[in-house]
Structure formats: structure tokens, C-alpha cells
Amino acid sequence: MASDGMWWRVAWRNLWRNSHRTWITASGLAFGYFSSVILVGLTDGMSAELVENGTRLMVGQVQVHASAYLPERNMHHTIGGYEGTDVDALLAQIEQHPDIEDAAPRLFGGGLLSSGEETQAALLLGVDPVRESRVSTLLTTLVSGALPTAGAFEVLVGSEMARQLGVEVGDELVIVAPAADGSMGNDLYTVAGTFRTGTPGIDANYAILPVDDLQYLMAMAPGRIHEIVTTVTRSRETPAIASALATTLGEGDVPLDVKPWTELRPELAEALALMDSMNFVIVIIIFAMAVFGVANTMLIGTFERRREFAVIRALGTTRRGVSRTVVYEGIILGGISLAIGALITWPVMVWWHNTPPDLTTWFEGFEWSGAQWRPILRVEYSADGPLFTALALLFTTIFAAVYPAWKATRVPPADALADR
């Protein structure tokens, strides 16, 4: 029996007997690869943008709370209980995790904002302005004034809240909030600035003040916070990162609950899962088309070689040897297509990723599952997109070669040689 290497050589030579056909088939497959990878990259880019916009404003990508805090959001359930915790140490510990980019503390409260004439119920959010700016875009949405200074009794209010209260930057505002000891915390504040996020629920209801000031107002110790918000390096892999972080933090003595954005914003996660499955369907369709193209070419190739197969069969070549050479042709064709595909895909991908076509001049984008999408068609790099597509391409060529290979083995030597 002839060696395997010989069959590879035979397959290679057969491919180049009709080089035009081989090139055309390979180009078709390469283009299929290119379109699949770019398409998957585009939807990945769209998902990344949705995740970014859906989480970046406030939610963050991973949130850490005291385990009893959610879902009631009882103000007494601060991280570390009544005593609170060493916030700086905890933040440092979280940021040490390789997949966590930044972390910021938050304290929540509810109360009344009064300008004198008007009084509104408000959600109070205590933040560390420096850290908060790294994890969310909330503080970049200032439309007037400046960030509040800790200890100066300054507050930021939503633009709609400011309108309802009739206050502007520099005006006085009374904040009344139930404190942790049961008393009614109340103090006089100055409006340091107003913000407009574009999300009505935030603009009309939130007041933001430095976390230390809110702790003081609510008669809470400086170590008491409700939430730590973090951003991660790879947002699509947040659930895995969150559970890894939970394991790390689980070793401490403070019982904590670590939640990824996919649990905090399940509707957004579901929308993305839908996009992923659509991707899958599109790739399947592209390659189903390719299967028929390749099968067709190779079938013609085998029919052309009927006499040749008959001769080698007559000379004692096994059916397996014949089918093998046809399948090897398919594999080599796949390899060539993949090489061409990768060669044209990578530069385009890099270019497309770095200078995405910005269609914002034509239309404004839309909101999907509570996340804003801008029509900037960025192609996102991903490992599994190109890899999965490459595997699909190889399988396609092998699969497409199976039927022609089977056909080739069915050539009856005598009939073929007699031209019957």
C-alpha cells in the first residue's frame, strides 16, 4: 500500500491540473471566510457598544454589595454591617484582580430636596468623584457647574430635578433624609452643578453628593457604603470575571455578593444572546452555500478523471486510496482558501476596527433593551469569531469532498475504460 505522503502529493498535483478552477473555488471560500468574520465582528462591535452604553452610565460591569442588600436595598445593609468596612483596602483588593480595571464606592439614600418653594422626593447617591469618573460616565454628563467638593455641603442635581425645584448652580437646597439612627438628617447644601444623562428616570430623581457628606447626613460611619461598582477588561466575559472576583473576595471576613451586569441588566444580556444566535445562523447559511459550491467543483473534477480513476483502480489501488486523494484535495483547498481569507481579512479588520465608518450624520441610532446604540460600525476583534469560522471552513471543504470521493470510488474500471 502506498504511503500517506504519496496521496497528499497526488492530491496536490490534481488540484493544480486545473489551476483556474482551484483559484476560483479558493477565492469563493476565502470570501466566505472574510464575510463571516467581518459580519461576526460587526455584530460583536454592536454588542460591545450596547454593553458599554447599557452599563457605562451607572450600572458598571460588576457590582459588589453586602449579601443582604439586594433586592430590598435596605439602607442598613451596608458592606460590613453597621460598623462598615475599610473601604480603601477593599477597593485596593478588588482592583488587584487582573480583570478588574477600576472600582468606585457608592452610598444610596432617599429623602427630600427642598428649594423653599418646591420640595421633591429624591434618590441620593454618594460617590467618590475621582473614582466614580473612572467607572461610569455619570459625572461627565454635567451641563452646568462643577463637581461637588467633599465637606463643602455641595450637591449635584439632575437637570429635570433642578427645573422642578427651580434651582440653578449656586442656589441653596435643603436635603432631608432618614438617617441610620432613625433621626431625620437635614442640612443646607449649595447646588454645585446639574447633570443631564438623557435617561429621564435619572435626570428627574437623582441628587449626587460626595460619599462622605452623604454618610454625615445619614449619620453613618465613614466606612459604610452600599455598593462597589467596577469596570472589567473584557465586558462580554463579565460573568466569569464576576465569579472569579467572588471567589477572591469570599476569602475575606465580610460577606459579599458579586453580581455581573448580565444579572443586573438581564434584558440586555438576553438581547445580546439573541444577536449571538443570529450570528451563528448567518455563518451557517454562508457555509451551507459554500458547501454546494465546493462539492460542485470537486464533483466535476472527479467526473473529469473517471478514466484516470479507472486506470489506477485497475492497477490495484484500493477504493480507500482513491477516496483519500479526493478528500485530501478538499483539505488542501480548504487550507489555501483559509490562507487567502486570513490574508485579506486581517488588514481589513484592523483598518475597520480603527477607523469605523461613522453613520451618525445620516441617522441617530436607536435604543435597544434600554441601551443606546450609535451607528458607528466598529468591527470588534474576537478570538472565537475568526477561529470558529476557520474551523467551519475546513469542515466545509472536507464535508464537500466526501460525496465526490464516494463517487470516485464507485467508478467501475472496465466500464470507464471502455467509455461506457
Add this chain to the structure above:
Amino acid sequence: MHGTSVAPRWTGNTVALVSLLLPTALGAQTAREILEEVDQLLRGESSQALVTMEIVTEHWSRELEMEVWSLGTEHSLVRVRSPAREAGTSTLKAGQEVWNYLPRVDRTIKVPPAMMMGSWMGSHFTNDDLVRESSIVDDYEFEIAFEGPRDGVDVWEFLLIPKPEAPVVWGKVEYEVRKADMMPTWVRYFDESGELMRTMTFSDYQTMGGRLVPARMDVVPSDKPRERTTLIYHELAFDVGLEESFFSLRNLRARS
């Protein structure tokens, strides 16, 4: 009667029932007629009281000493005397509006509609409890659900069903009154699905300001049976000659 505004939802009822001690024709009247007549009798009556409010919650407990003035069911003024940190904090109820005065910032704040269901002074009473008192006769249909001896005491049990259009948060209210001295013993508040939300219990019946009153009231929320708000009356005087003008925003500040 002990007409204070501290817990007006029931105060209205209490006041009404307590004053049934007055020689009115009771026998053949329906529950509603009894209450309407009493409501008429009470309008314009004023009171002044010294009250301790104990609040016990899962997370903290505290005690406030308060001075309370009231006029009929429409007006009341509450001023905190201790603890020192909150001394001077006052609440004015005038009709359907509730105002708070905060001495620390020297500001008067009207409680906005969205916060009417919020807790009053951290207690198990809501701001809404303060204003609902006056409309009890208008908001509910009344009937006698039970009449006779219960645990050896002759009682009535009244059932209050809110009228369909009434802005009431409860699905129904039940309360029990001792027949012998017309003293209320308990009130139970149910939500719209018929679940018990909170129970108010009266005890320590004493003669204050010339009338028999329950000097102690306990409110227990059903979902947190270990929490409570207790009101204890130390001093109570009736017909102290207050005018409507007393219950003004100016006085809310000045009195404090």
C-alpha cells in the same frame, strides 16, 4: 377624648367613640350614624398633650418626647422636645397638607405628594396617616361586624370598607370597642388583598383632662412583628381654647 394628631387615622375613630360616652341616643343607630353624629360633636374641640413616642425597629430604637396641639380633625401641630439633637423639629397638619419645620436649617418644608406614604419622624405612621383622619366619615362605609361578649368583655367590632372612589390605602379596617366604657381596644388595617398590614392596640385606660382615654397605643407592622411604635400620653387637656390661626406656618416656626 384625646384628640391629638399623632396617629390621626385612628384618632378620628377613637375620638368619635370615646365621645359616645356623652349622652347620645345610641340604641337603634347604625355604626355610620353613630360616627357621623360624633364627628359633628367633635368639630372645633381642641386639645393639648405631652406624648412620648417610642420607636423600635430592627436596626435602631429611640424615644421622642413631643408636645401636641390639635383643633378638631383638620388641624394639629407637633413639636419635638427631646432628644436635644432634634428638639424644635415640628410638624404642622392643616387640612390635607403636612409641613415640617427643621430648626437645624431653619426651613419649613411641605411634604410632597410622593412622600405622603413615607414614614413620619421615622415611626410606623405615615404622613398620610396624619391627613386621612379628617375624612374618615367620608371615605368609609361602616357596619357592625360583631356585637357581644368576647373574652368576657362586651364589645362591638366595626368593619370599615373604603368607598370605591376614596383615596384610601387600606382594603378594610376592623376595630373593636368595649361597650361598657366605649374604649377602643384594637384596630386592624388590611391591604386590598385582605392581608393584615398593621395592628394598633390600646391600653392603660386613664382619666386625663377629665375624660377616660387609653394612655398607651402600640402600633405593630405585620411584616415585622418585632418592630413597634408606642405612644404614651403623660398630660392631656381638652378645650384649651385654640383658634385656627394657631395652626399657621408662622406659628410652626415661632413655636419651635
